[in-house]
Amino acid sequence: MEARLSRRRFIAAASLAAGTTPVAACSRAGTTYAQAVAQTWRALPPGQRLEHRALQRELIRYATLAPSSHNTQCWNFKLETARISILPDSTRRCPVVDPDDHHLFVSLGCATENLVIASLAHGLHGEASFDPAAGPGVRIDFEPAKADPSPLFDAIPRRQCTRGAYDGQPLEPAELRQLEAAASGPGVAVLFLTARAQVQQVLDYVVEGNSAQLTDPAFMQELLQWIRFSDREAVAKGDGLFSRASGDPSVPRWLAAPLFNLLFTPKSDNEKYTKFIRSSAGIAVFVADASDKEHWVETGRCYERFVLAATAMGVRTAMLNQPVEVAAVRPQFAAAIGIGKRRPDLVVRFGRGPEMPRSLRRPVDAVIIS
Ligand SMILES: Cc1cc2nc3c(=O)[nH]c(=O)nc-3n(C[C@H](O)[C@H](O)[C@H](O)COP(=O)(O)O)c2cc1C
Incomplete structure (x- = not known):
C-alpha cells in the first residue's frame, strides 16, 4: 500500500514535469x-x-x-x-x-x-x-x-501489443477457429485456453515468472535499458518499451530511472497482470515441434498471422511470456498445459478492448x- 501511494504521488508530479512539447531528437529532430x-x-x-x-x-x-x-x-x-x-x-x-x-x-x-x-x-x-x-x-x-x-x-x-484491460467477453467458436487457421504453420501448433480454470493456471505461472524476473537485478538492469519513459525519449530512440503503451505516464528518465526498482514492484505488477488476464477472452500458447532457430522463425511467422488476423477481427492481443522466459518455470508450465517435453514458445492473451498508445x-x- 505504501509503495502504491507514493507511486501515485510520484506519477502526478512527474507527469507535470514531462510535458508534451516537440523534442530535439537525434533521428527525428523536432518531431512530436x-x-x-x-x-x-x-x-x-x-x-x-x-x-x-x-x-x-x-x-x-x-x-x-x-x-x-x-x-x-x-x-x-x-x-x-x-x-x-x-x-x-x-x-x-x-x-x-x-x-x-x-x-x-x-x-x-x-x-x-x-x-x-x-x-x-x-x-x-x-x-x-x-x-x-x-x-x-x-x-x-x-x-x-x-x-x-x-x-x-x-x-x-x-496491429499493436495491447497492454490494457479487455472487456471480459468470450470469443465466438467461429472466431477461435479463424484465429487457429491463421496461426497454423509447418511444425507449429497453437493451444487455446479459455476455460476459467485454465486461464487461472496460466495466471499463476505468469505471477511466478514475473516475481522471479522483477526480483532479479540483472533482468531489471536490462529492462531499464529498454524502457522509454517519456514521449521525448521514445521519439529520440524510436525503439524500446514506451511507458505510455503500458498505461504508465510519460516521465523524464532522470526522474524515473532512479526510482524504477522502488516503484516497479512484483506486488503492483502482479495485480495488474491479474486484472488484465481475468479481463481476457482466453490465452493462446504457441508450441513448435522442435526448439531450434528454424522453428523459432516459423513460430514468429505463425504468431504474426495470428495477431494480424485478430486485428482484422477487432480482437486485441498481448504477450505474457514470463512462464516461458524463466528457465526454472518453463518445464512446470509445459507439464501443466499438457505439452510434455516440448518447449512452450509464446503465451498470448486475447480479447476485445480499447487501443493503447502506439510504440515507435x-x-x-x-x-x-x-
Ligand atoms: C518474441 C517476442 C516476445 C515478446 N514478449 C513480450 C512479453 O513477454 N510481454 C509483453 O508485454 N510484450 C512482449 N512482446 C511484445 C513487444 O514488447 C512489442 O512487440 C514491442 O514493444 C512493440 O510494440 P508493438 O508490438 O505494440 O508495436 C514480445 C514480442 C516478441 C516478438
Whole structure:
C-alpha cells in the first residue's frame, strides 16, 4: 500500500514535469510523439505504383512494424535485386531475458511474415527460407505474382501489443477457429485456453515468472535499458518499451530511472497482470515441434498471422511470456498445459478492448545495410 501511494504521488508530479512539447531528437529532430506515430504507422496503399527501390523501402518499413521482444527491432535488412535478407542484429540482443536468442529469431519471423504479406499486396510472391548453414538470417526471394491485398495486409499498420484491460467477453467458436487457421504453420501448433480454470493456471505461472524476473537485478538492469519513459525519449530512440503503451505516464528518465526498482514492484505488477488476464477472452500458447532457430522463425511467422488476423477481427492481443522466459518455470508450465517435453514458445492473451498508445520504430535507413 505504501509503495502504491507514493507511486501515485510520484506519477502526478512527474507527469507535470514531462510535458508534451516537440523534442530535439537525434533521428527525428523536432518531431512530436503524435507526428512520429503518424509517420511510423502510415498505411501503404495496396498496389501503389512505386519504382523498385522505393517499393523495397516501403516493404521494409512494413516489415519493421512487426513486434519484437522489448521492441529491440533486432533486425537488419540487406537488399539485392530480387531478394531481401533479414539478418539478426546482435548488438540488439537481450542476453538476460533471451539468453539463447529464442525471442530474437521469433522477432525475425514476425518481420518476415509482414514482409511476405506486404509484398503480395504489391504483386510480389516472397519465398522465405531459413537455413543456418547458408547464413544467419532469413532470405526472401521474390517473383512476380497477382497482387493480393489481404485483410492481413490491411491490419499491419493497425496491429499493436495491447497492454490494457479487455472487456471480459468470450470469443465466438467461429472466431477461435479463424484465429487457429491463421496461426497454423509447418511444425507449429497453437493451444487455446479459455476455460476459467485454465486461464487461472496460466495466471499463476505468469505471477511466478514475473516475481522471479522483477526480483532479479540483472533482468531489471536490462529492462531499464529498454524502457522509454517519456514521449521525448521514445521519439529520440524510436525503439524500446514506451511507458505510455503500458498505461504508465510519460516521465523524464532522470526522474524515473532512479526510482524504477522502488516503484516497479512484483506486488503492483502482479495485480495488474491479474486484472488484465481475468479481463481476457482466453490465452493462446504457441508450441513448435522442435526448439531450434528454424522453428523459432516459423513460430514468429505463425504468431504474426495470428495477431494480424485478430486485428482484422477487432480482437486485441498481448504477450505474457514470463512462464516461458524463466528457465526454472518453463518445464512446470509445459507439464501443466499438457505439452510434455516440448518447449512452450509464446503465451498470448486475447480479447476485445480499447487501443493503447502506439510504440515507435526506427527509420528505415537505420535498418538497411549494404
Ligand atoms: C518474441 C517476442 C516476445 C515478446 N514478449 C513480450 C512479453 O513477454 N510481454 C509483453 O508485454 N510484450 C512482449 N512482446 C511484445 C513487444 O514488447 C512489442 O512487440 C514491442 O514493444 C512493440 O510494440 P508493438 O508490438 O505494440 O508495436 C514480445 C514480442 C516478441 C516478438
